[in-house]
Amino acid sequence: MPELPEVEVVRSGLDRFVTGRTIASVEVLHPRAIRRHEPGSIDFQARLVGRQISAVSRRGKYLWFVLDGRDLAIVGHLGMSGQLLVQPASAPDEKHLRIRMTFDDGGRELRFVDQRTFGGMALDDLVSDGANGLVPSTVAHISRDPLDPLFDPAVFAKSLKSRRTGLKRALLDQTVVSGIGNIYADEALWRARLHYAYPADAMSAVRTRELLAEVQDVMSNALAQGGTSFDALYVNVNGESGYFDVSLNAYGQQDQPCPRCGRLIVREPFMNRSSFRCPICQRTPRNARW
Numbered sequence: 001m002p003e004l005p006e007v008e009v010v011r012s013g014l015d016r017f018v019t020g021r022t023i024a025s026v027e028v029l030h031p032r033a034i035r036r037h038e039p040g041s042i043d044f045q046a047r048l049v050g051r052q053i054s055a056v057s058r059r060g061k062y063l064w065f066v067l068d069g070r071d072l073a074i075v076g077h078l079g080m081s082g083q084l085l086v087q088p089a090s091a092p093d094e095k096h097l098r099i100r101m102t103f104d105d106g107g108r109e110l111r112f113v114d115q116r117t118f119g120g121m122a123l124d125d126l127v128s129d130g131a132n133g134l135v136p137s138t139v140a141h142i143s144r145d146p147l148d149p150l151f152d153p154a155v156f157a158k159s160l161k162s163r164r165t166g167l168k169r170a171l172l173d174q175t176v177v178s179g180i181g182n183i184y185a186d187e188a189l190w191r192a193r194l195h196y197a198y199p200a201d202a203m204s205a206v207r208t209r210e211l212l213a214e215v216q217d218v219m220s221n222a223l224a225q226g227g228t229s230f231d232a233l234y235v236n237v238n239g240e241s242g243y244f245d246v247s248l249n250a251y252g253q254q255d256q257p258c259p260r261c262g263r264l265i266v267r268e269p270f271m272n273r274s275s276f277r278c279p280i281c282q283r284t285p286r287n288a289r290w
Contacts, residue, residue, distance in 0.1 A: 002078045004060060004145050004179030005222035010084055011063045015056040017086040018065070018110055021103040022052045033098035033112060036075075036122035036138075047123060048074070048101070057135075060145045060178025064136050066126070075124045075136045076112070082119030085111045145179035146216045147223070157208045160200050166289040167203070168196035168275060171215075180215065183251045184222065186276045188215040190250035196275045197288035221247065250276045 028041040099112040124136035191214040254267035258278040
C-alpha cells in the first residue's frame with residue numbers, strides 16, 4: 001500500500017495539473033470505486049459538475065481535492081493498487097479505469113485506475129482541524145505526519161509513551177502518527193537499531209528523538225526519489241515509478257547482508273504481513289511486546 005512519500009508524490013503532481021480547473025463531467029465506471037459515498041454515483045456526479053478544484057491536500061496516506069467554497073472535498077484513498085493519472089482525452093482507457101473526470105478547458109482528464117478496487121473516492125464535508133486549517137470529517141481523527149510543518153514531536157512522544165504495545169504497532173497506528181506503513185517503519189527501525197517489538201512505553205526521550213529523526217530522514221529521502229515501487233501498481237500522475245526501492249536497507253532484503261554489520265536480514269511474520277530486521281543490529285528485547 002502506498003505510504004506517505006508515495007501519496008505526497010501523487011498529491012504534488014495532481015496539484016500542478018488540476019488545481020484551478022472546473023469539472024465538466026464525471027463518469028463512474030465501477031460502483032466499488034465510490035462505495036464510501038453512500039448516496040451513490042448519481043449524487044456523486046451531480047454534486048461535482050461545475051465545481052472548481054481549489055487545492056489538493058494530504059494528511060498521512062489520505063489525499064483530498066478541496067472544492068471552491070471550501071465547504072466540500074473529494075476524498076481519495078489509493079488502497080493497495082489505486083492510481084490517479086492525468087491523461088490526454090485521446091489516450092486509450094486503462095483496463096481497470098474506475099472513474100473519469102473531464103474539465104471545461106478541454107485539457108487532460110483525471111482518471112482513477114484501481115486493479116483491486118480497495119481504494120476509492122467519496123465526497124465529504126470540510127471541518128476545522130483546530131489549527132486554522134480544514135480537513136474532511138472522515139480524516140479529522142488522523143494524526144499529523146512527520147513531514148507536516150505543524151507536526152509536534154512532543155505530542156508524538158507522549159502518544160508513543162502511552163501505548164502498551166510493540167514499537168512498530170505504535171508507528172503503524174495512524175492516531176499516533178500518520179503516513180507510516182510497513183516499508184518505512186522497517187527502514188526507520190533498522191536505522192535506529194530498534195526491534196519492532198521493543199515496548200513503546202519504554203522508549204526514552206533520547207531514543208524517541210532519534211527514532212523520529214530517522215523516520216523523517218527516510219521519508220524525505222524516499223520522497224526525493226519519487227517513492228518506492230515494487231511493481232507497476234504504484235506510479236505518479238504521469239505513470240512513472242519511484243526508485244527508492246534501490247535504497248532500502250531492511251524492507252524486502254531477506255537473506256541479503258545487513259549494510260552495517262553483514263549479518264543476513266531476516267523476514268518474520270507480523271500482523272498478517274512481514275517485518276524485516278537485522279538479528280545483530282536489532283536484537284530482540286527481553287521485555288518484547290509482540
